[in-house]
Amino acid sequence: MPSIAVEQPVGIIGAGSFGTAIANLLAYNVDVLLYSRQAPLVQQINETHRHLDVDLSPRVRATNDLQELAQSCTLLFPVVPSNSFRKMMHSLGPHLRPYHILIHGTKGFDAPEQLFQDTDDGKPVSRSDVSTMSEVILQESVVRRVGCLSGPNLASEIMEGQPTATVIGSAYDEVISIGKQVLSSEHFHVFGTYDLLGAELAGALKNIIAIGSGVLKGKGLGKNIQAMLITRGLTEMVYFGNAMGSQSSAFFGTAGIGDLVATATSKDSRNFTFGYRLGQGEAIEDIEATMPELAEGVRTLQIARKLARHYKLRVPITDMLYKIVFENFDIDRAIHFLITYPYDVDVDFI
Numbered sequence: 001m002p003s004i005a006v007e008q009p010v011g012i013i014g015a016g017s018f019g020t021a022i023a024n025l026l027a028y029n030v031d032v033l034l035y036s037r038q039a040p041l042v043q044q045i046n047e048t049h050r051h052l053d054v055d056l057s058p059r060v061r062a063t064n065d066l067q068e069l070a071q072s073c074t075l076l077f078p079v080v081p082s083n084s085f086r087k088m089m090h091s092l093g094p095h096l097r098p099y100h101i102l103i104h105g106t107k108g109f110d111a112p113e114q115l116f117q118d119t120d121d122g123k124p125v126s127r128s129d130v131s132t133m134s135e136v137i138l139q140e141s142v143v144r145r146v147g148c149l150s151g152p153n154l155a156s157e158i159m160e161g162q163p164t165a166t167v168i169g170s171a172y173d174e175v176i177s178i179g180k181q182v183l184s185s186e187h188f189h190v191f192g193t194y195d196l197l198g199a200e201l202a203g204a205l206k207n208i209i210a211i212g213s214g215v216l217k218g219k220g221l222g223k224n225i226q227a228m229l230i231t232r233g234l235t236e237m238v239y240f241g242n243a244m245g246s247q248s249s250a251f252f253g254t255a256g257i258g259d260l261v262a263t264a265t266s267k268d269s270r271n272f273t274f275g276y277r278l279g280q281g282e283a284i285e286d287i288e289a290t291m292p293e294l295a296e297g298v299r300t301l302q303i304a305r306k307l308a309r310h311y312k313l314r315v316p317i318t319d320m321l322y323k324i325v326f327e328n329f330d331i332d333r334a335i336h337f338l339i340t341y342p343y344d345v346d347v348d349f350i
């Protein structure tokens with residue numbers, strides 16, 4: 001096992017909710033260098049050791065110098081939203097060397113901006129138009145040892161010190177082992193899997209179903225229908241995963257059902273909350289205007305809808321949610337459509 005992680009600080013890129021939660025988790029084992037683009041925030045963190053109403057470990061130091069980050073840390077955790085990820089990699093890439101290891105925590109996809117403006121259903125996208133975050137890292141840097149962090153990891157609970165688990169997906173044993181070494185603690189169990197793609201797809205796709213679950217809750221509906229949404233939603237996630245080249249098993253582990261249950265049932269989830277407010281009757285423009293960072297699932301929904309066309313997938317929940325979010329489709333009609341949908345078999349995958 002490489003010894004770099006304990007001898008050097010471990011870097012985090014993105015001082016938002018998840019970056020901050022990960023910083024305190026890492027600080028049980030290692031010194032941490034937390035990168036933010038905002039100089040005043042860096043100064044505040046280093047002077048007060050507090051951020052987002054949380055006490056930071058004295059082992060956490062902040063910087064706004066990407067070169068310092070890359071030179072000080074071999075192991076880096078990029079945790080910026082998917083819509084900023086490629087831009088962030090453009091800035092970071094020139095500072096990276098083949099010895100760096102990147103384990104990202106971002107749950108979304110990258111796609112050309114044109115795709116998000118193009119509402120023409122007749123134009124599907126293909127898999128090559130869409131990248132996972134590990135693919136973006138490979139495209140934008142010389143780094144090869146990449147991984148992802150995926151699981152039921154609501155930042156607010158982690159910041160309160162509550163226990164949970166995660167899974168590190170990577171094709172490389174040393175990425176999994178070093179990730180476990182720096183992150184494991186009595187609060188945090190770390191699994192490993194070679195199915196990097198499956199862990200990334202599960203983490204991104206569950207956000208769509210979390211929006212749907214929030215919609216039902218916002219409509220005042222109960223646990224029976226929420227359970228069915230999660231069950232059939234998981235089925236649609238498997239369909240997408242199989243079409244995009246991952247194994248089904250990823251969807252039945254920590255990154256799949258684990259994160260789906262957490263995100264689709266918690267008011268601390270932005271995706272669930274976005275759906276809840278829709279279900280309560282709020283206009284999308286009003287929700288967007290008052291959510292500082294848009295729920296990842298909204299972008300993922302746009303990409304998934306087009307991928308479904310490309311792969312000819314039968315994914316009625318994804319279709320209905322797309323219509324609700326982007327075409328003002330009536331929520332009650334969508335629920336009626338799904339309840340009367342001619343689903344033929346209960347479980348049709350292994």
Ligand SMILES: NC(=O)c1ccc[n+]([C@@H]2O[C@H](COP(=O)([O-])OP(=O)(O)OC[C@H]3O[C@@H](n4cnc5c(N)ncnc54)[C@H](O)[C@@H]3O)[C@@H](O)[C@H]2O)c1
Nearest residue numbers: 014015016017018019080081084088106107153154155293
């Ligand atoms: N919040 C959670 O509970 C949670 C848990 C697991 C995974 N995630 C995933 O982590 C990612 C980030 O979520 P979050 O909750 O931390 O979001 P957030 O909005 O709280 O924070 C994102 C941070 O990234 C920074 N950022 C954006 N672009 C950047 C750039 N180019 N360079 C450097 N910093 C940049 C922003 O300034 C912000 O501080 C998302 O993909 C999310 O799905 C979140």
Ligand SMILES: O=P(O)(O)OC[C@H](O)CO
Nearest residue numbers: 151152153154269270271
């Ligand atoms: O819905 P979010 O973006 O708050 O995130 C939920 C996390 O992905 C939980 O693991």
